[in-house]
Amino acid sequence: MAAQQGRRTGGARQRLVAVALDLFARHGISGTSLQMIADRLGVTKAAVYHQFPSKDEIVQAVIAPALQGLGAVADAAEARESRAGRRDAALAGLADLIVRNRRLAAMLYSDPVIAGLIRDHPVLRGLSDRITVLLTGPDPDAETLVAASMVGGGLAAAGVDPRLAGLPDDTMRALLLATARRTLRIGPARRSAAPIRPAGRDTAA
Amino acid sequence: MAAQQGRRTGGARQRLVAVALDLFARHGISGTSLQMIADRLGVTKAAVYHQFPSKDEIVQAVIAPALQGLGAVADAAEARESRAGRRDAALAGLADLIVRNRRLAAMLYSDPVIAGLIRDHPVLRGLSDRITVLLTGPDPDAETLVAASMVGGGLAAAGVDPRLAGLPDDTMRALLLATARRTLRIGPARRSAAPIRPAGRDTAA
């Protein structure tokens, strides 16, 4: 693993974000110190502080691509005319995002620090709500709500599951989508719900 | 495993474990300091250290009932004769455990510290593997593995979802079970798969 040291052109900033993502996913955000990040990069803490003014800004930089991806998925899905179309597009977009950013997605879903961020930050909260509405419709009953909750958590959990790490992306995406649709009581996906390409892939673990 | 300390003498210990669970669930284990626990109890850190020799032992005490519950579920499920019976019993037991220990279940599933514990501790790892085998059978294909992974993560996610916090336990248990069975491509539950009563309920937040 040890994230592509060979990339000479790649800025120090990019390498820092990559190792931070890896450490955040493994130890959690609170469980990751700037010292750990610096050690992994082979530099000192001060060098880290040269790139980012605070740990919080590192967190922000790490999750930025995922937020951008989620925003793009929500935008695209909301543009559909039918409710089923919006739901299908959101689901396909989510599955695709998870596959291409496996660890990042799980971190977004499970880290308590992120949960606090979503709780407090209006923009993030709004994004989270938009996705929920896309999946469940405006006034979901308890059954739909439970299914949507399980799909969200299930997608994120599958994304990091080490037993699934070896699955090719295409297979993984198809299985995630099919299983999620079954959970939500939707029939097999139609071809129309093509994934979108918003955010870059996770740097290799 | 410090479940039933002598009613009078164990009062402080029980309260400590209860607030620790609440704080762990909210901020994660790494994000919870002994100072936070002490403050919530209205005592000093030294008083906390009088009850437990280390933070690690507090973590152990918090997750003990869940581990005991999981062990009981696995034992009961493995006693069934048919594979479908084992799978059904495991699923029903899991759903029941989650409902009665909502926050604890989610913490077990998502905290990086717990993940490390499971990775390193042979007993915990074995328990986790037993549950997986009960749900998927001995040699699962990729599709079954994805479904099982999503069910596990989904159950835990639903357990803490604030949108579902108001659902009565009976409703929640039934919906979790039905949705999980659908995800795993199993028909409606038969009456035989009755839940087991291993661990106490979460202490209120």
Add this chain to the structure above:
DNA sequence: GTCTATACGCTGATAGAC
């Protein structure tokens, strides 16, 4: 961009009085 050096609060943890 990276380094050394440093500040200072908070961390988990210990010792001993009440």
Add this chain to the structure above:
DNA sequence: GTCTATCAGCGTATAGAC
């Protein structure tokens, strides 16, 4: 069971040299 007092180490963060 709880307290005060104290510890070494690590946490984030800053200043200034190279």
